[in-house]
Amino acid sequence: MGHSHSHHNHGHADLKGRNLFISIILNVLITVSQVIGGIISGSLSLLSDALHNFSDVLSLVISYAATKLAKREASTNKTFGYKRAEIIAAFVNAATLVVVAVILIKEAIERFLDPREIASDLVIWLSLLGILANGFSVLLLKKDSDRNMNMRSAYLHLLTDMMASVAVLIGGILMKLYAVYWVDPLLTLLIALYLIYVGYDLLRKSTRVLMLFTPDTIEVKKIVEAIGSIRSVKNVHHVHIWQLNEEEVHLEAHIDFDRDINLSEFDKILDQIEEEVYHKFGINHVNIQPEYGKCDSKKVIVQD
Known part of the structure; x- marks a missing residue:
């Protein structure tokens, strides 16, 4: 039993999808350019940036598909619909950030042991292209990144890639002016470590x-205390709290009443519970099992 306080904005979802699609096109352009440029120039940092960009393309495609799936309606065999699609996309994208970082670290170490001369002019121009294209994509996704985990994963991919392009640009300038080619694998290593940092979180x-x-952000004991303070509630036990997606937090619990109340009175108490947990804890889906005189353990707060 319970009601939802969540809202859906399909127009906003369409806007997210459009911004993601534009970012995909831009990253395909960057990736192709940097792969060709990295091979011609011999720059590992440019190739590593291209590899990161390619992971961006994959992550953005996953995020784009997830935004489309999340809008599908629930059905009898998919009672939650595809609301978790965006969380799965965020998980996959975060995992790819870490995997890409490990590959870059390996390549950087190998290049430290075997440094090579690099065509710095090409590195500089292609890194500038990466900064401009990724910078535009970052601006497109920034607003949605604050309130949606899927969009945040895409935003972080693009932000780190823009920063990587800045690092590659600095490296290209240093190599052009001072011929310090060890800067190339050093920048690759720093990019990789930053990817691990943001990807892990x-x-x-x-x-x-x-x-x-x-x-x-939720403490179970405080919720139990808040519900337990409501009149006629004797005990709160077997509590489960989980997050379905970015918008929905669910609570289910068994409540033992101090007397044999009727259904209309329970509905009034349920309204109180819903208002209490929504305004104090941000829980917008509530499912309560009422009990009176039932022989089960009332001391177990969180257990099946």
Whole structure:
């Protein structure tokens, strides 16, 4: 039993999809240019940037597909619809960031051991292309990145790639002026370490949602205390709290009442519970199992 406070804005979802599609096209252009330029110039940092851009293309395609799936209606065999598609996309994208970083670290170490002369002019021009294209994509996705984990994963891919292009540009200038070619693998290594840093945080957050962990911002004991303070509620037990996606946080619990109340009175108490947990804890889906005199353990707060 319970009602939802969440809202859906299909127009906004369409805008997200359009921005993602533009970013995909731009990143395909960057990737092709940097692969060709990296091979011609011999620059590992440019090739590493191209590899990162290619992972961006894949991640953006996944994010784009997830935004489309998330709009599909629920059905009898998919009662939640595809609401978790964007969380899965965020998880996959975060994992690819970490994998790409490990590959870059390996390549950087090999290049440190075997440094090569690099055509710096081509590196400079192609890194500028990467900065401009990724910078535009970052601006397109920034607004949505603050409120949607899927869009944040795409935004982080593009932001780190823009920063990588800045690093490659600086490296290209240093190589052109001073012929310090060890800068190339050093920048690659720094890019890779930053990818691990941002990728791990997003991977951790998306994993928590997929594993149905209680959101970090919610304390179960405080919810139990808040519901327990409502008149006629004797005990709150067998509590489960999980996040379905970015918009929905669910609570289910067994509530033992101090007397045998009728259904209309329970509905009034349920309204109180819903208002309490929504305004204090941001929980917008509530499912309560009422009990009176039932022989089960009332001491178990969180257990099946």
